[in-house]
Amino acid sequence: MQRTEIASLGEFGLIDHLTKTIELKNSSSQKGVGDDAAVLSYGDKKTLVTTDLLLEGIHFDLTYVPMKHLGYKSAIVNFSDIYAMNGQPKQITVSLGISKRFSVEDLEAFYDGLQLACDHHGVDIVGGDTSSSLTGLTISITCLGEGDEGKIVYRNGAKETDLICVSGDLGAAFMGLQLLEREKAVYGGEKDFQPDFSGKEYLLERQLKPEARKDIIDLLAKDGIVPTSMIDISDGLSSELKHVCKQSGVGCCVFEERLPIDYQTAMMAEQFNMNVTTVALNGGEDYELLFTVPLHLHDKVSQMKGVHVVGHIARESLGLMLETRDGTEIELKAQGWDSIEKEA
């Protein structure tokens, strides 16, 4: 593969090169890359803004994450935050800190992935900053979106007896990561290693190419449902429920048997000798939506494709509870990834 040194283009040359094919799609994107700031125009809509920082060695490992996938995922994690407000993402700015080991082709691949995600979600790249870095790759993306007055959903609106709903399934991205880490350890420094991932494709896809649930936001709008609270599941269901309950001043009860888990996740957890419920509750990087709706919408949300009712909101004094398969109530802990790995 061709390797063009970034120094051969220079900083401004690199920006021009990476952004020259970008076309603005949204009417709210009035002026994009190429000035001190982008110019946006939102009529009577509210503007949403979110930002995510991704650091090499912390958030991604380039041993097994291709640059194109990394670009895709970097955009998706931001879109997911906008959807979690019941909004639509419209623009991103992209800042990159790049060390010498990256070539122009690497960054092209990153931008390809970024652009692909933007195309899927109708988002414009409107600006950014590029800098050299002494240490690995730094990615900082800020996403702007729009929402309708009165339909923006916060974390603080969950009410007692509300139903707790989750889109998709949980824990697969985490098991995908475990799988990649294991193969990395086995194959060590070997270049171009080709481990056999057959039967585990779903786990890898969830880890390497996650999606943001625009479809759920669109479904909710179609059904005329405005959730009472919503958050995206990036750090694991338990952690997100903790945020919602804290900000809403409520407690909750989740039913273990209702947690949506793909069979590949369950099989892999078995192989790794991990408790699949712990994985589903704390795995992270699912980028599914967690939202609450009033009890009377039970039939409506139960019929929504890809949505599962996993529990209900309770009074604050109950705390955060998990009802296990055998009917025992235990406290729901937000342990985060590290502790799962230690436990395993």
Place this chain on the structure above:
Amino acid sequence: MQRTEIASLGEFGLIDHLTKTIELKNSSSQKGVGDDAAVLSYGDKKTLVTTDLLLEGIHFDLTYVPMKHLGYKSAIVNFSDIYAMNGQPKQITVSLGISKRFSVEDLEAFYDGLQLACDHHGVDIVGGDTSSSLTGLTISITCLGEGDEGKIVYRNGAKETDLICVSGDLGAAFMGLQLLEREKAVYGGEKDFQPDFSGKEYLLERQLKPEARKDIIDLLAKDGIVPTSMIDISDGLSSELKHVCKQSGVGCCVFEERLPIDYQTAMMAEQFNMNVTTVALNGGEDYELLFTVPLHLHDKVSQMKGVHVVGHIARESLGLMLETRDGTEIELKAQGWDSIEKEA
């Protein structure tokens, strides 16, 4: 000084701790830190967005930059980009990648500086992301601002015969950096060294605590002047003129004798055996404004406090020229900092 380990608060505890005193000042800031995204509301104004990435070892050296100053400067460099569009900054999001050597007190000092800059410029902190980092400090700030329809100024509107105007003076921040670097080399690893900077305070202030020229934007508005093009001077006047001329499809002529240079800058350049004109043209980090206005506004801009007319826009075929003190015309080169240092 007290040192509280960040691990004692945890990620979410840290965010709460750093953001708990933040109050929203702008009516366009509807919801700040604490949800998936901030909610902003811009009426009939245009929204401006800009972003800057600052990496330890590349953009700052914590040997001599106090965390509070770093926070201040990190905000200012973004505000400067919004002013350069003839807009007013209104909100920022702040993402930090933090390695283990930083304490809670370090980050408090950073946020103090950030908040101070925001107070001076009427800006709200509305969100962000905090992550651990394997390597030093990463700062990514995105700034949103607003501008009036029809009064936003781009880089591409400069016309032949327009006057080239510069605010403040040039090269001082660069000489401040040289001074700090020299003292660092002299005092080596000595802790709490107290070098004598008397008579050089202005250079240090320009490097450590730069300002964004809100006053110039307000003056222009008061005088009813909308520049034909504008850009902030972060990489040196030559580099910025190159952007303006390229995007406007014009050339320019700058007069060496008109370059605004503070006497401390001149004296320091002399001491370092550097050409002060080269320093003023290429020093960088001035965060002054470079703008162009039609020729008929000559008297008006000449009388504006803190504004200097340094040359004029010319036809594209002339290229970018510098008329030296002895009347010779030479090509204006955008050499950037590295080459100045090599030359010196």
